[in-house]
């Protein structure tokens with residue numbers, strides 16, 4: 001099983017570097033968040049007392065986007081990183097109905113952390129840190145804590161199904177990185193290093209194919225499972241609890 005405390009995410013400096021540069025390094029990150037907001041507005045917004053769960057919340061950026069749509073949401077944000085939880089508390093301090101849990105996905109799967117029931121579960125750029133077996137268990141756990149008709153959406157990096165496609169997706173990402181790093185004058189990292197790291201297990205990056213993850217969601221009991229948006233290795237996908 002992956003060990004969060006041995007990962008770079010347990011180091012404050014690594015986490016801060018990510019927060020500073022996420023919009024630059026992740027292709028169309030804001031557009032992916034827009035898809036999550038749109039899904040929320042279309043399917044969840046009309047419900048009473050909406051309960052949201054954000055897994056691997058980081059600094060709470062995605063929950064923040066949803067709170068802009070409905071500031072009454074009761075949001076539970078979970079992350080393994082202490083500094084990330086502090087950043088999320090700081091970002092969302094203007095909202096009253098927020099609960100912050102510092103815990104790992106492994107704690108969740110091991111049953112040491114108990115969750116409630118939710119209308120909407122989101123995760124962004126976090127579940128790829130788990131092995132496929134753990135991802136599948138997490139999808140089961142998410143299904144078990146969603147209300148009937150509730151939805152789960154994951155914004156994440158995925159593993160392309162072939163080497164050929166991977167090379168094309170890398171070329172798309174490299175073009176994005178070259179443009180953005182030039183625009184924001186980032187000289188301390190090279191696009192090639194970032195691309196190499198994305199599936200480096202020593203960085204705790206364990207992307208799996210979209211196909212395997214969609215099938216795992218179906219096995220976990222989700223229906224309407226689909227990919228809502230995709231650009232190369234970056235995808236927004238999820239399903240509905242029956």
Ligand SMILES: C[S@@+](CC[C@H](N)C(=O)[O-])C[C@H]1O[C@@H](n2cnc3c(N)ncnc32)[C@H](O)[C@@H]1O
Pocket residue numbers: 002004007009010018022055056057058059060061062078079080081084103104105106123124125126129
């Ligand atoms: C790339 S950041 C994404 C943060 C935020 N969701 C975003 O989109 O900006 C990955 C987050 O997942 C958290 N994380 C990584 N592995 C984890 C694990 N095993 N359990 C809980 N959180 C984890 C990290 O602490 C970090 O905040």
